[in-house]
Amino acid sequence: MIHILMFVGGLIALVAGAQALVHGASRLALALGISPLVVGLTIVAFGTSAPEMAVSVGAVLNGTTDLALGNAVGSNTFNVLFILGLAALITPLAVHVQVIRQEAPIMIGGAVLLIVLALDGRIGLFDSALLFALLMAYTVFLIRQSRAEGAARTDDYAAELKLAAAGWDARPSVQVALVVVGLALLVGGSQALVSAAVAFAKALGVSDTVVGLTIVAAGTSLPEVAASTLAAIKGERDIAVGNVVGSCVFNIFGVIGLAGLAAAFAGFGGLAVPDAVRHFDLWVMLAALVACLPVFLSGREIARWEGALFLGYYAAYTAYLVLAAQHHAALGAFSNVMLGFAIPLTIVTLVVAMFRPAKAA
Numbered sequence: 001m002i003h004i005l006m007f008v009g010g011l012i013a014l015v016a017g018a019q020a021l022v023h024g025a026s027r028l029a030l031a032l033g034i035s036p037l038v039v040g041l042t043i044v045a046f047g048t049s050a051p052e053m054a055v056s057v058g059a060v061l062n063g064t065t066d067l068a069l070g071n072a073v074g075s076n077t078f079n080v081l082f083i084l085g086l087a088a089l090i091t092p093l094a095v096h097v098q099v100i101r102q103e104a105p106i107m108i109g110g111a112v113l114l115i116v117l118a119l120d121g122r123i124g125l126f127d128s129a130l131l132f133a134l135l136m137a138y139t140v141f142l143i144r145q146s147r148a149e150g151a152a153r154t155d156d157y158a159a160e161l162k163l164a165a166a167g168w169d170a171r172p173s174v175q176v177a178l179v180v181v182g183l184a185l186l187v188g189g190s191q192a193l194v195s196a197a198v199a200f201a202k203a204l205g206v207s208d209t210v211v212g213l214t215i216v217a218a219g220t221s222l223p224e225v226a227a228s229t230l231a232a233i234k235g236e237r238d239i240a241v242g243n244v245v246g247s248c249v250f251n252i253f254g255v256i257g258l259a260g261l262a263a264a265f266a267g268f269g270g271l272a273v274p275d276a277v278r279h280f281d282l283w284v285m286l287a288a289l290v291a292c293l294p295v296f297l298s299g300r301e302i303a304r305w306e307g308a309l310f311l312g313y314y315a316a317y318t319a320y321l322v323l324a325a326q327h328h329a330a331l332g333a334f335s336n337v338m339l340g341f342a343i344p345l346t347i348v349t350l351v352v353a354m355f356r357p358a359k360a361a
Contacts, residue, residue, distance in 0.1 A: 003196040010196065011222075013189025017182045018226030021047060024178025026236055031172055038142050044231075044239055045246025046139075047183045048223035049075075051190035052251055055220050056259040059212075060271070065263055069123070069271050070212025071220060072255040073285050076111070076248045077213075078221045080288040081314035086225065087232040087240045088307025094237050095302060103245045104292055106138065110252040111286045118278055124270035128260025135253035186223040194219035209274055210325045213281060214318060221247075241302075248289065284317060 021044060029039040052075050056068040087093055117127040197215045224247050231240040260271045273282075291310075323330060 003199045006192040007196040010189040010191070010193030013185045013192070014222050014226045015230075017185025017187075017189055018223065018230045019182070020178045021182030021186065022227055022231050022234065022236060022239060024175045024182060026239060028172070028175040028179065031175065034143070038145075038242070039239060042139060042142055042246060043179065044227055044243045045224075046250050046254070047179070048186055048227050048243060049247045049250040049255065050183065050187050051194070051220040051223060052255045053258060054187065054191070055194060055216060056255050057262050060259050060262045060266060060268070063268075065259075065268060065271050066209045066274055066277075067212040067216060068259045068263070069256065069273060069277060070209045070281070071216045072251045072259070073277060073281050074213035074217025075221045075255075076251050077281075077285045077288050077317065078217050078314065079224055079244045079247050079251075080292060081310045081317070082218070083221065083224050083228050084241070084244050084292075084302060085307040085310030085314065087228045087244075088302040089304055089311070090229060090232045091235075091237070092304060093232065093241050093302040095241055096238055099241060099245060100293075103242075103249075104289075107245055107248050107252075108286070108289050108293070110134070110249055111282075111289050114252050114256065115282050115286060118273040118282060121273050121275075121278065122270050123256060123260040123263075123273065125261070125264035128257050128264060128270060130257075131253045132257030132261065135250065135257060138249065138253065186226070190220055190222055193222060209276060210321055213277075214321055288313075 025039050025043050028034075028043075052071055056071050059065065059068040059071065084093070114123075114131070117123055117131075123131075194216055197219045198211060200215075202211070224243055228240040228243045231237070231243065256271070264270045320335070322328075
Protein backbone atom coordinates (compact mmCIF):
# COMPACT_ATOMS: atom_id res chain seq x y z
CA MET A 1 0.00 0.00 0.00
CA ILE A 2 2.85 2.40 0.81
CA HIS A 3 4.45 1.80 -2.58
CA ILE A 4 1.10 2.31 -4.35
CA LEU A 5 0.65 5.64 -2.56
CA MET A 6 4.20 6.65 -3.49
CA PHE A 7 3.49 5.77 -7.13
CA VAL A 8 0.26 7.81 -7.29
CA GLY A 9 1.76 10.72 -5.36
CA GLY A 10 4.75 10.74 -7.69
CA LEU A 11 2.51 10.95 -10.76
CA ILE A 12 0.56 13.88 -9.28
CA ALA A 13 3.81 15.71 -8.47
CA LEU A 14 5.11 15.10 -12.00
CA VAL A 15 2.03 16.60 -13.65
CA ALA A 16 2.04 19.66 -11.37
CA GLY A 17 5.79 20.11 -11.76
CA ALA A 18 5.62 19.92 -15.54
CA GLN A 19 2.87 22.55 -15.62
CA ALA A 20 4.94 24.97 -13.53
CA LEU A 21 8.20 24.28 -15.36
CA VAL A 22 6.90 24.67 -18.91
CA HIS A 23 4.93 27.80 -18.04
CA GLY A 24 7.76 29.48 -16.17
CA ALA A 25 10.46 28.49 -18.65
CA SER A 26 8.55 29.70 -21.72
CA ARG A 27 7.84 33.08 -20.10
CA LEU A 28 11.43 33.38 -18.88
CA ALA A 29 12.73 32.65 -22.36
CA LEU A 30 10.82 35.57 -23.85
CA ALA A 31 11.88 37.92 -21.06
CA LEU A 32 15.58 37.06 -21.51
CA GLY A 33 15.51 37.14 -25.31
CA ILE A 34 16.30 33.41 -25.50
CA SER A 35 14.33 31.30 -27.95
CA PRO A 36 11.95 28.64 -26.60
CA LEU A 37 14.01 26.03 -28.50
CA VAL A 38 17.16 26.84 -26.52
CA VAL A 39 15.18 26.88 -23.26
CA GLY A 40 13.90 23.41 -24.15
CA LEU A 41 17.44 22.27 -24.96
CA THR A 42 18.92 23.63 -21.71
CA ILE A 43 16.72 24.67 -18.76
CA VAL A 44 13.85 22.26 -19.37
CA ALA A 45 15.97 19.39 -20.72
CA PHE A 46 18.61 19.56 -17.99
CA GLY A 47 16.04 20.14 -15.28
CA THR A 48 13.89 17.19 -16.26
CA SER A 49 17.05 15.04 -16.52
CA ALA A 50 17.94 15.80 -12.91
CA PRO A 51 16.26 12.54 -11.74
CA GLU A 52 18.48 10.52 -14.09
CA MET A 53 21.56 12.19 -12.64
CA ALA A 54 20.39 11.74 -9.06
CA VAL A 55 19.51 8.07 -9.58
CA SER A 56 22.69 7.24 -11.52
CA VAL A 57 25.05 8.93 -9.06
CA GLY A 58 23.13 7.42 -6.16
CA ALA A 59 23.36 3.99 -7.76
CA VAL A 60 27.14 4.37 -8.09
CA LEU A 61 27.50 5.37 -4.45
CA ASN A 62 25.40 2.31 -3.52
CA GLY A 63 27.65 0.07 -5.63
CA THR A 64 25.08 -0.75 -8.34
CA THR A 65 26.97 0.69 -11.33
CA ASP A 66 25.03 -1.52 -13.79
CA LEU A 67 21.86 0.31 -12.86
CA ALA A 68 23.58 3.71 -13.28
CA LEU A 69 24.63 3.10 -16.88
CA GLY A 70 21.45 1.22 -17.81
CA ASN A 71 19.40 4.15 -16.52
CA ALA A 72 21.10 6.69 -18.80
CA VAL A 73 21.13 4.47 -21.90
CA GLY A 74 17.56 3.28 -21.37
CA SER A 75 16.37 6.84 -20.77
CA ASN A 76 17.66 7.98 -24.16
CA THR A 77 15.89 5.13 -25.94
CA PHE A 78 12.73 5.95 -23.97
CA ASN A 79 13.06 9.69 -24.69
CA VAL A 80 13.16 9.28 -28.46
CA LEU A 81 10.84 6.34 -29.06
CA PHE A 82 8.24 6.85 -26.33
CA ILE A 83 8.21 10.58 -25.53
CA LEU A 84 8.59 11.92 -29.07
CA GLY A 85 6.12 9.30 -30.23
CA LEU A 86 3.55 10.25 -27.60
CA ALA A 87 3.96 14.00 -28.15
CA ALA A 88 3.60 13.55 -31.93
CA LEU A 89 0.41 11.55 -31.43
CA ILE A 90 -1.03 14.49 -29.49
CA THR A 91 -0.09 17.01 -32.18
CA PRO A 92 2.25 16.84 -35.20
CA LEU A 93 5.53 18.38 -34.05
CA ALA A 94 7.21 20.94 -36.30
CA VAL A 95 10.98 20.47 -36.06
CA HIS A 96 13.06 23.65 -35.96
CA VAL A 97 15.75 23.82 -38.65
CA GLN A 98 18.38 24.29 -35.90
CA VAL A 99 17.51 20.85 -34.52
CA ILE A 100 18.04 19.27 -37.95
CA ARG A 101 21.31 21.04 -38.74
CA GLN A 102 22.91 21.29 -35.30
CA GLU A 103 21.30 19.52 -32.34
CA ALA A 104 20.49 16.14 -33.92
CA PRO A 105 24.06 15.69 -35.25
CA ILE A 106 25.45 16.62 -31.80
CA MET A 107 23.11 14.12 -30.15
CA ILE A 108 24.09 11.33 -32.57
CA GLY A 109 27.77 12.27 -32.37
CA GLY A 110 27.60 12.01 -28.58
CA ALA A 111 26.10 8.52 -28.83
CA VAL A 112 28.86 7.41 -31.23
CA LEU A 113 31.51 8.82 -28.87
CA LEU A 114 29.95 6.96 -25.95
CA ILE A 115 30.03 3.66 -27.87
CA VAL A 116 33.71 4.22 -28.76
CA LEU A 117 34.58 4.99 -25.12
CA ALA A 118 32.69 1.87 -23.99
CA LEU A 119 34.48 -0.52 -26.37
CA ASP A 120 37.01 -1.49 -23.69
CA GLY A 121 34.20 -2.36 -21.26
CA ARG A 122 34.63 0.64 -18.94
CA ILE A 123 33.90 4.38 -18.82
CA GLY A 124 37.00 5.49 -16.94
CA LEU A 125 38.09 8.74 -15.29
CA PHE A 126 39.39 10.37 -18.49
CA ASP A 127 36.30 9.25 -20.45
CA SER A 128 33.97 10.66 -17.81
CA ALA A 129 35.84 13.97 -17.56
CA LEU A 130 35.73 14.32 -21.36
CA LEU A 131 31.97 13.73 -21.48
CA PHE A 132 31.25 16.23 -18.70
CA ALA A 133 33.53 18.87 -20.24
CA LEU A 134 31.68 18.50 -23.55
CA LEU A 135 28.38 19.15 -21.73
CA MET A 136 29.73 22.41 -20.29
CA ALA A 137 31.03 23.51 -23.70
CA TYR A 138 27.72 22.65 -25.39
CA THR A 139 25.68 24.61 -22.85
CA VAL A 140 27.86 27.72 -23.10
CA PHE A 141 27.73 27.53 -26.90
CA LEU A 142 23.93 27.30 -26.98
CA ILE A 143 23.40 30.25 -24.64
CA ARG A 144 25.90 32.48 -26.45
CA GLN A 145 24.39 31.53 -29.80
CA SER A 146 20.87 32.36 -28.63
CA ARG A 147 21.85 35.68 -27.04
CA ALA A 148 23.62 36.69 -30.27
CA GLU A 149 20.29 36.25 -32.03
CA GLY A 150 18.41 38.05 -29.24
CA ALA A 151 17.23 41.04 -31.25
CA ALA A 152 15.79 38.91 -34.01
CA ARG A 153 14.12 36.60 -31.50
CA THR A 154 12.52 39.58 -29.75
CA ASP A 155 10.99 40.70 -33.05
CA ASP A 156 9.77 37.17 -33.79
CA TYR A 157 7.99 36.90 -30.45
CA ALA A 158 6.79 40.50 -30.10
CA ALA A 159 3.14 39.45 -29.76
CA GLU A 160 3.98 36.88 -27.10
CA LEU A 161 6.09 39.42 -25.20
CA LYS A 162 3.19 41.89 -25.14
CA LEU A 163 0.83 39.20 -23.85
CA ALA A 164 3.31 37.99 -21.22
CA ALA A 165 3.94 41.52 -19.94
CA ALA A 166 0.28 41.84 -18.91
CA GLY A 167 0.00 38.49 -17.11
CA TRP A 168 0.27 37.54 -13.44
CA ASP A 169 3.60 35.89 -14.25
CA ALA A 170 5.15 38.98 -15.85
CA ARG A 171 7.76 39.48 -13.11
CA PRO A 172 11.07 37.57 -13.49
CA SER A 173 10.96 36.53 -9.84
CA VAL A 174 7.64 34.75 -10.41
CA GLN A 175 8.97 33.05 -13.55
CA VAL A 176 12.10 31.82 -11.75
CA ALA A 177 9.98 30.63 -8.81
CA LEU A 178 7.78 28.62 -11.19
CA VAL A 179 10.84 26.95 -12.73
CA VAL A 180 12.33 26.14 -9.32
CA VAL A 181 9.06 24.81 -7.91
CA GLY A 182 8.44 22.82 -11.09
CA LEU A 183 11.89 21.22 -10.95
CA ALA A 184 11.50 20.39 -7.26
CA LEU A 185 8.17 18.68 -7.90
CA LEU A 186 9.56 16.80 -10.88
CA VAL A 187 12.58 15.51 -8.99
CA GLY A 188 10.59 14.62 -5.87
CA GLY A 189 7.79 13.01 -7.82
CA SER A 190 10.11 10.92 -9.96
CA GLN A 191 12.07 9.75 -6.90
CA ALA A 192 8.89 8.56 -5.20
CA LEU A 193 7.62 6.87 -8.34
CA VAL A 194 10.94 5.16 -9.12
CA SER A 195 11.29 3.89 -5.55
CA ALA A 196 7.87 2.27 -5.83
CA ALA A 197 8.54 0.89 -9.31
CA VAL A 198 11.90 -0.61 -8.31
CA ALA A 199 10.25 -2.30 -5.33
CA PHE A 200 7.70 -3.86 -7.69
CA ALA A 201 10.43 -4.98 -10.12
CA LYS A 202 12.62 -6.46 -7.39
CA ALA A 203 9.65 -8.47 -6.16
CA LEU A 204 9.53 -10.04 -9.65
CA GLY A 205 13.23 -10.95 -9.54
CA VAL A 206 14.41 -8.74 -12.45
CA SER A 207 18.16 -7.95 -12.71
CA ASP A 208 19.67 -4.50 -12.00
CA THR A 209 20.58 -3.99 -15.67
CA VAL A 210 17.06 -4.75 -16.91
CA VAL A 211 15.55 -2.64 -14.11
CA GLY A 212 17.81 0.26 -15.13
CA LEU A 213 16.97 -0.08 -18.83
CA THR A 214 13.22 -0.29 -18.29
CA ILE A 215 11.61 0.59 -14.94
CA VAL A 216 14.17 3.12 -13.73
CA ALA A 217 14.78 4.57 -17.21
CA ALA A 218 11.06 5.07 -17.80
CA GLY A 219 10.50 6.33 -14.26
CA THR A 220 13.28 8.93 -14.31
CA SER A 221 12.13 9.99 -17.80
CA LEU A 222 8.58 10.70 -16.61
CA PRO A 223 9.48 14.38 -16.06
CA GLU A 224 10.36 14.54 -19.77
CA VAL A 225 7.09 12.76 -20.57
CA ALA A 226 5.11 15.27 -18.54
CA ALA A 227 7.04 18.33 -19.78
CA SER A 228 7.03 17.40 -23.49
CA THR A 229 3.43 16.20 -23.48
CA LEU A 230 2.20 19.33 -21.75
CA ALA A 231 4.32 21.52 -24.03
CA ALA A 232 2.77 19.79 -27.06
CA ILE A 233 -0.76 20.31 -25.70
CA LYS A 234 -0.02 24.01 -25.08
CA GLY A 235 1.47 24.46 -28.54
CA GLU A 236 5.06 24.95 -27.29
CA ARG A 237 6.34 22.53 -29.92
CA ASP A 238 9.92 23.83 -29.86
CA ILE A 239 10.09 23.08 -26.13
CA ALA A 240 8.54 19.63 -26.66
CA VAL A 241 11.16 18.58 -29.22
CA GLY A 242 14.04 20.53 -27.66
CA ASN A 243 13.38 18.91 -24.29
CA VAL A 244 13.82 15.41 -25.74
CA VAL A 245 16.93 16.22 -27.78
CA GLY A 246 18.51 18.20 -24.94
CA SER A 247 17.74 15.44 -22.44
CA CYS A 248 19.48 12.87 -24.65
CA VAL A 249 22.57 15.08 -24.90
CA PHE A 250 22.49 15.67 -21.13
CA ASN A 251 22.14 11.94 -20.39
CA ILE A 252 25.19 11.09 -22.51
CA PHE A 253 27.48 13.92 -21.48
CA GLY A 254 26.13 14.90 -18.05
CA VAL A 255 24.59 11.83 -16.41
CA ILE A 256 27.13 9.27 -17.61
CA GLY A 257 29.99 11.76 -17.25
CA LEU A 258 29.16 12.66 -13.64
CA ALA A 259 28.28 9.07 -12.68
CA GLY A 260 31.60 7.94 -14.17
CA LEU A 261 33.49 10.58 -12.21
CA ALA A 262 31.69 9.51 -9.03
CA ALA A 263 32.55 5.86 -9.75
CA ALA A 264 36.20 6.72 -10.38
CA PHE A 265 36.59 8.73 -7.19
CA ALA A 266 34.63 6.13 -5.20
CA GLY A 267 37.26 3.53 -6.03
CA PHE A 268 35.36 1.58 -8.72
CA GLY A 269 37.72 2.67 -11.50
CA GLY A 270 34.85 4.16 -13.48
CA LEU A 271 31.63 2.65 -14.81
CA ALA A 272 31.81 -0.98 -15.89
CA VAL A 273 29.89 -1.57 -19.14
CA PRO A 274 28.07 -4.94 -19.07
CA ASP A 275 28.46 -7.05 -22.21
CA ALA A 276 24.72 -6.93 -22.92
CA VAL A 277 24.75 -3.12 -22.83
CA ARG A 278 27.94 -2.89 -24.92
CA HIS A 279 26.79 -5.32 -27.61
CA PHE A 280 23.06 -4.56 -27.78
CA ASP A 281 21.52 -1.71 -25.75
CA LEU A 282 24.02 0.99 -26.77
CA TRP A 283 23.39 0.11 -30.42
CA VAL A 284 19.61 0.20 -29.92
CA MET A 285 20.02 3.68 -28.42
CA LEU A 286 22.14 4.79 -31.38
CA ALA A 287 19.62 3.34 -33.86
CA ALA A 288 16.78 5.23 -32.14
CA LEU A 289 18.73 8.51 -32.31
CA VAL A 290 19.72 7.97 -35.95
CA ALA A 291 16.07 7.20 -36.77
CA CYS A 292 15.29 10.80 -35.84
CA LEU A 293 17.13 12.12 -38.89
CA PRO A 294 14.82 10.77 -41.64
CA VAL A 295 11.82 11.64 -39.46
CA PHE A 296 13.07 15.21 -38.91
CA LEU A 297 13.96 15.59 -42.58
CA SER A 298 10.66 14.21 -43.89
CA GLY A 299 8.99 17.59 -44.16
CA ARG A 300 10.51 18.98 -40.93
CA GLU A 301 7.48 17.66 -39.04
CA ILE A 302 6.99 14.57 -36.88
CA ALA A 303 3.64 13.27 -38.10
CA ARG A 304 1.20 11.23 -36.01
CA TRP A 305 1.97 8.02 -37.93
CA GLU A 306 5.68 8.50 -37.22
CA GLY A 307 4.87 8.97 -33.54
CA ALA A 308 2.88 5.74 -33.57
CA LEU A 309 5.83 4.01 -35.27
CA PHE A 310 8.22 5.16 -32.53
CA LEU A 311 5.84 3.97 -29.80
CA GLY A 312 5.55 0.59 -31.51
CA TYR A 313 9.30 0.14 -31.59
CA TYR A 314 9.64 1.04 -27.92
CA ALA A 315 7.04 -1.60 -27.08
CA ALA A 316 9.00 -4.12 -29.20
CA TYR A 317 12.30 -3.21 -27.47
CA THR A 318 10.73 -3.62 -24.03
CA ALA A 319 9.21 -6.94 -25.06
CA TYR A 320 12.62 -8.14 -26.22
CA LEU A 321 14.24 -7.21 -22.89
CA VAL A 322 11.54 -9.04 -20.94
CA LEU A 323 11.74 -12.15 -23.15
CA ALA A 324 15.54 -12.16 -22.96
CA ALA A 325 15.53 -11.76 -19.17
CA GLN A 326 13.19 -14.76 -18.87
CA HIS A 327 15.02 -16.80 -21.57
CA HIS A 328 11.59 -17.26 -23.12
CA ALA A 329 11.12 -19.78 -25.94
CA ALA A 330 9.45 -17.10 -28.12
CA LEU A 331 12.59 -14.90 -28.14
CA GLY A 332 14.00 -16.41 -31.35
CA ALA A 333 10.79 -16.06 -33.33
CA PHE A 334 10.25 -12.53 -32.07
CA SER A 335 13.78 -11.50 -33.08
CA ASN A 336 13.39 -13.04 -36.55
CA VAL A 337 10.16 -11.14 -37.19
CA MET A 338 11.69 -7.83 -36.11
CA LEU A 339 14.94 -8.29 -38.07
CA GLY A 340 13.42 -9.88 -41.17
CA PHE A 341 10.22 -7.87 -41.62
CA ALA A 342 9.45 -4.95 -39.26
CA ILE A 343 12.79 -3.13 -39.34
CA PRO A 344 13.38 -3.38 -43.15
CA LEU A 345 9.81 -2.24 -43.82
CA THR A 346 10.29 0.74 -41.50
CA ILE A 347 13.55 1.75 -43.20
CA VAL A 348 11.88 1.71 -46.63
CA THR A 349 8.91 3.73 -45.30
CA LEU A 350 11.14 6.40 -43.72
CA VAL A 351 13.34 6.72 -46.80
CA VAL A 352 10.26 7.22 -49.01
CA ALA A 353 8.86 9.75 -46.52
CA MET A 354 12.04 11.83 -46.77
CA PHE A 355 11.12 12.79 -50.31
CA ARG A 356 7.73 14.28 -49.52
CA PRO A 357 7.49 18.09 -49.85
CA ALA A 358 8.99 19.89 -46.87
CA LYS A 359 6.92 22.16 -44.68
CA ALA A 360 8.29 25.32 -43.12
CA ALA A 361 9.53 24.91 -39.55
